Amino acid sequence: MSDLGPVTWPPAPISTDRLLLRAPEAQDRAPLIDLFTSPEVGTYIGGPQPRDEFERTFPAVPPRRPGLFAVTLNGTLIGIIDVKRRPADRPGHVRPDGGEVELGYLFLPHTWGHGYATEACAAALTWITTALPGEPVVLSTQTANVPSIRLAAKLGFTETARFEEYGAEQWFAVWWPPTPPT
Numbered sequence: 001m002s003d004l005g006p007v008t009w010p011p012a013p014i015s016t017d018r019l020l021l022r023a024p025e026a027q028d029r030a031p032l033i034d035l036f037t038s039p040e041v042g043t044y045i046g047g048p049q050p051r052d053e054f055e056r057t058f059p060a061v062p063p064r065r066p067g068l069f070a071v072t073l074n075g076t077l078i079g080i081i082d083v084k085r086r087p088a089d090r091p092g093h094v095r096p097d098g099g100e101v102e103l104g105y106l107f108l109p110h111t112w113g114h115g116y117a118t119e120a121c122a123a124a125l126t127w128i129t130t131a132l133p134g135e136p137v138v139l140s141t142q143t144a145n146v147p148s149i150r151l152a153a154k155l156g157f158t159e160t161a162r163f164e165e166y167g168a169e170q171w172f173a174v175w176w177p178p179t180p181p182t
Contacts, residue, residue, distance in 0.1 A: 003085040007131045009066040016119045021069040024062035028070050031077040032062055040109040044145040071120045079107030081124045091163040092172035100138045129177045137175040142168045
């Protein structure tokens with residue numbers, strides 16, 4: 001069992017109009033290295049990883065764990081969606097005991113501005129609603145990351161707090177799943 005509980009993993013690939021969300025595969029190694037070593041991607045997550053060190057330590061087959069989705073466009077990885085439990089010791093929670101489901105995402109810079117992150121995150125939220133019914137989903141990003149805040153708002157996240165973490169002000173928001181009809 002993962003920190004997400006008893007979810008089926010990997011799930012069947014999730015198709016959207018343009019994208020496919022699936023578990024990471026060996027063919028994703030090179031674009032994942034590009035993703036994690038990109039200066040643009042690293043801007044709001046503590047900076048890029050040094051490429052030579054990352055290539056040396058990153059496994060030939062990327063890690064697979066429940067909640068980690070490779071996002072592909074025409075068969076090529078363009079980003080990742082990461083769904084996991086927010087640790088109770090981090091700031092920002094909507095439940096007193098913490099442990100909410102947290103949505104994270106990273107996309108290669110050449111894909112920014114095309115709606116891929118919105119499309120992939122919406123698909124992930126639909127998956128969460130089915131796999132973890134009734135769970136609120138939280139998201140945190142630097143307040144300086146205005147495009148990420150706009151994306152979260154477009155998805156229906158509502159700001160609930162701001163706090164200092166990792167040397168920067170963070171924007172914290174929650175998305176509540178739709179209430180099933182009675």
